[in-house]
Amino acid sequence: MKKIAVLGSTGSIGTQTLDVISRYPEDFEVVGLAAGNNAALLLEQARQFKPKWVSVGNEALADRLRSELPTDVKVLHGEEGLIEIAGGSGADYVVCALVGSLGLKSTLAAIEAGADIGLANKESLVTAGHLVTEKARQRGVSILPVDSEHSAIFQCLNGENMKTVKRLMITASGGSFRHLDRAQLLDVTVEDALKHPNWSMGAKITIDSATMVNKGLEVIEAHWLFGLAYDRIDVVLHPESIVHSMVEFVDTSVMAQLGNPDMRVPIQYALTYPERKASPASPLDLLKQGTLHFSPMDFDRYPCIRLAYEAGRAGGTSPTVFSAANEIAVARFLQGEISFLAIEAIIEKVLSRHTVVAAPSLEAILETDAWARLEASAMQ
Numbered sequence: 001m002k003k004i005a006v007l008g009s010t011g012s013i014g015t016q017t018l019d020v021i022s023r024y025p026e027d028f029e030v031v032g033l034a035a036g037n038n039a040a041l042l043l044e045q046a047r048q049f050k051p052k053w054v055s056v057g058n059e060a061l062a063d064r065l066r067s068e069l070p071t072d073v074k075v076l077h078g079e080e081g082l083i084e085i086a087g088g089s090g091a092d093y094v095v096c097a098l099v100g101s102l103g104l105k106s107t108l109a110a111i112e113a114g115a116d117i118g119l120a121n122k123e124s125l126v127t128a129g130h131l132v133t134e135k136a137r138q139r140g141v142s143i144l145p146v147d148s149e150h151s152a153i154f155q156c157l158n159g160e161n162m163k164t165v166k167r168l169m170i171t172a173s174g175g176s177f178r179h180l181d182r183a184q185l186l187d188v189t190v191e192d193a194l195k196h197p198n199w200s201m202g203a204k205i206t207i208d209s210a211t212m213v214n215k216g217l218e219v220i221e222a223h224w225l226f227g228l229a230y231d232r233i234d235v236v237l238h239p240e241s242i243v244h245s246m247v248e249f250v251d252t253s254v255m256a257q258l259g260n261p262d263m264r265v266p267i268q269y270a271l272t273y274p275e276r277k278a279s280p281a282s283p284l285d286l287l288k289q290g291t292l293h294f295s296p297m298d299f300d301r302y303p304c305i306r307l308a309y310e311a312g313r314a315g316g317t318s319p320t321v322f323s324a325a326n327e328i329a330v331a332r333f334l335q336g337e338i339s340f341l342a343i344e345a346i347i348e349k350v351l352s353r354h355t356v357v358a359a360p361s362l363e364a365i366l367e368t369d370a371w372a373r374l375e376a377s378a379m380q
Contacts (some may be wrong), residue, residue: 002271005032005053005089005115007082007106008097012202013146013263016097018045021269024277032089034082034106037061043068045062053089055081079105086110093271095146096121099204100327101320101369104128104163108362111135118270120146122217128365129224143225144270149218150225151245151266152257158202158225160249167252168228169246170218171238172297175210177340178239182301190333207330211343216308220319223312230312235297235305242284242292260284304344311351316358317368318351322340324369325350328376338380350375 004021008014014035021028028050035042039061046054046069055076056062062077069075076084079102086094087109093096094110095118096103103121110117112135119125124132136143146149149170157165177185177194193210194203208214219233222363236246244266246256259265262281269276299306304326311322328342336347350372357364 001029002029002093003029003031003091004093004095004271005034005051005085005110006030006095006097007034007086007103008036008095008099008121009033009045010035010038011097011099012205013097014095014266015041015265017097017118017271018049018265019280020264020271021049024272028271031091034076034085039064046073051089053085053240055085072079082106083109084116085178087113091115093118095267095271096124097146099129099202101324104132104362104365107132107278108135111139111141114141116142116144117239118144118146118267120175120267122147122214122221123323125221125224126217126323127369128362129220129319130359131362131365133224133258145220145221145225145269146263146270146274147218148190148261148263148266149245150222153222153226153247155257155269156245156247157254160247162227164249164251165226165228165232166248166250167232167234168222168226169236169248170215170222171236171241171243171245171294172212172215173209173241174237175212175214176206176241177210185341186339193333193340201213203334204330205309207333207343208326210340211326211330212302212305212345213308213326213330215302216275216305216311217323218324219305219308230309237297238293240289240292242289243294258284258286304347307344307347307351309331314356316356317360317365318354318356319353320360320365320368321354321372322347324372325376328373332377342380346376346379350378 030051032053033051034055036057053074059077083106086106094115095192096107097120101123104124107124171277209332243256250253265281311318325347329346332338
């Protein structure tokens, strides 16, 4: 039985992770749950799964939980709580479903404790891929991708020799504004941006899908997960989101993983690997689907994907700046402070002001992250 800790348990990935776990109680024991400010949902989850460790965003919410939970449940809060549950709860498998750079320290703590990682937090690899992958190698732990695209690549590579891989092809739906041209993006609203055509996701990742930042983060993440250069990682527009990604081999064979858009499938595969179990997702009917469409990435229409490739190739602290500036810009857009197109403008401006630090330490990464956030917060 795997002992599971879920970081970000009240978010989209976290709740779907617990839905998968609930279907196989004989295989999983939830030992830790960590969330932000949704104490009411965390309390429901704690009562259902009975973990011995829980953490919430702040001390006031922690006090509320203590009054509602059994006395033998250890209630923590803040970033320290995340780190302690990741590394000290006794979990042998940690699902990191946190949004943004908040997941980095807790991911490193889980790896240091020897836990395998189900990784849905792109920013951990984007900002500190060299540290995370090296720490995982040293500790002998596995990083299993939860994102549908990276899970697809992981599945296509099972049993394959990486020397025979020619390139990866990550598919992208195009997001909520895929049918609009640049001029039509000038006046789009937050409500419009949050209407993703295929997936049900949290607010930040939905906005990131519309700007294509999400796909840029996935390119950088794939570089670290699979050890391929950026010129061997392509992005292909695929509006149906049926083909989750593809791998082309040197003999011209292409392997793809297909399925209806349902995050429970890659989540479950990451939890049960190398086994496969029955899934609650609806099966794919290609005859009913009829046709699938593919087109090349348009770097003029989606400049954020160009910025992601540039940041990835620059390396060092550049991806940290890309990720942090985007987090702030997206938050400001969601709050109505800036326009949709200002997101990409802010990212590009902050990147242009940054002096890259090669092979940065964790301290340098955190300092760069803080600097980029301040810069992005002040820009118009």
